[in-house]
Amino acid sequence: MKKFILGLSVGLLISLPLFALASVNLADRLSGKILLQVEDNGEAWYVNPENKQRYFLGRPEDAFQVMRTLGLGISNDNLNQISIAQISSIPEKKEVSYKTIKTFSGTGNFNSSDFAISGEKFKVIWTHTGSSNFTMVANDEENPISTCWMGNVIGNWSAYDVCPHGEGNFNISVITDGSWTAEVQDYK
Numbered sequence: 422m423k424k425f426i427l428g429l430s431v432g433l434l435i436s437l438p439l440f441a442l443a444s445v446n447l448a449d450r451l452s453g454k455i456l457l458q459v460e461d462n463g464e465a466w467y468v469n470p471e472n473k474q475r476y477f478l479g480r481p482e483d484a485f486q487v488m489r490t491l492g493l494g495i496s497n498d499n500l501n502q503i504s505i506a507q508i509s510s511i512p513e514k515k516e517v518s519y520k521t522i523k524t525f526s527g528t529g530n531f532n533s534s535d536f537a538i539s540g541e542k543f544k545v546i547w548t549h550t551g552s553s554n555f556t557m558v559a560n561d562e563e564n565p566i567s568t569c570w571m572g573n574v575i576g577n578w579s580a581y582d583v584c585p586h587g588e589g590n591f592n593i594s595v596i597t598d599g600s601w602t603a604e605v606q607d608y609k
Contacts, residue, residue, distance in 0.1 A: 448473035519606035540608030551599015
C-alpha cells in the first residue's frame, strides 16, 4: 500500500515552485499526495494530480475545502482492495460489572471516611450543581500514586470517572461551594 503523506524539509519544499512543481518526475511521484513540511510550523500541502500544482491546506476547514474541490475519490477496484475483518477475529467484549458500595451527597467541602475497594478499579458517578469550581479526588492514603482526579469542572455537571487503581482503602475529598452527589461503584 502506498503512503499518502510525505514529510519534507523546508529546503525541499521551498525548492518546489509555488504554483507548479519544477521536475516532471518529482511532480508525477508526488501528485495526489499530501506533503508535510516537517520544519517550521508543520504545514501541509496537497499536490493536485491534474495540474501538478501544490495547494496549501492551512486550517482543517481549508483542507476539507481543498479535498472536496480537488479530490478524485476512489475507484471501486481500489475500494475492494481494502480488507474487512472477519467477525470471528473481533475479540469478544468482556462483560463489565460494577456494584454500588457507597453514596455521598452534600453542599460545600467534604472528606469521606475510608471505604474498601476490592476490585481492580472503581467508578464514581457524580453530579454538581452550582456556578463555582467543583473538584473531587479519590485518595488512597497508603499509596498516594493511586490518587485519582474524579472531577475538576466549573458549573453544572453530571459525569462519571473510572479510577484504574483498586484493591485498597480510599476516601473522597470534595472542594466546592455548590451541591453535589457521588456514587462509588466497585468493579466486580
